[in-house]
Amino acid sequence: MSSWKEENDKLVASFEFKNFREAFAFMSEVAIEAEKMNHHPDWSNVWNKVSFKLNTHDAGGKVTEKDQKLALKIDEIFVKY
Numbered sequence: 001m002s003s004w005k006e007e008n009d010k011l012v013a014s015f016e017f018k019n020f021r022e023a024f025a026f027m028s029e030v031a032i033e034a035e036k037m038n039h040h041p042d043w044s045n046v047w048n049k050v051s052f053k054l055n056t057h058d059a060g061g062k063v064t065e066k067d068q069k070l071a072l073k074i075d076e077i078f079v080k081y
Contacts, residue, residue, distance in 0.1 A: 004071050010042075011054040011067050015078050022081055023048050029077045037073070039066045 004013045017023040023045055034040050042053040052074065054067040 004075075006063055009055055009062050011063050011071050012052060013071070013074075014049055014051040015074075017048045017050070017081060020047050023050050026050060026077060026081055029080075030074055033073045033077065034070060037066070037070060039070050041070065041074075 004011050006012075015023075015026065017026060027043070027045060027050055030041070030043075039056070042055075044051050052071075054063070054070055055061050056064040056066050
């Protein structure tokens with residue numbers, strides 16, 4: 001499981017997978033959940049690694065409960081991999 005850290009008004013974490021296919025499948029699942037929550041991550045993908053920076057733009061770029069809920073959902077998705 002990841003270890004989310006709060007840095008510079010963002011929750012940050014990185015997740016590593018066996019390969020690009022798994023990383024992309026994970027991102028697809030996160031995208032669906034993020035859309036349901038209407039809270040979209042700042043993220044990046046390089047081969048088997050997906051990195052996140054979460055904060056709430058509507059709250060002045062601060063970490064809010066929305067970010068914490070999305071981080072928990074991301075962790076729930078990750079454990080399937």
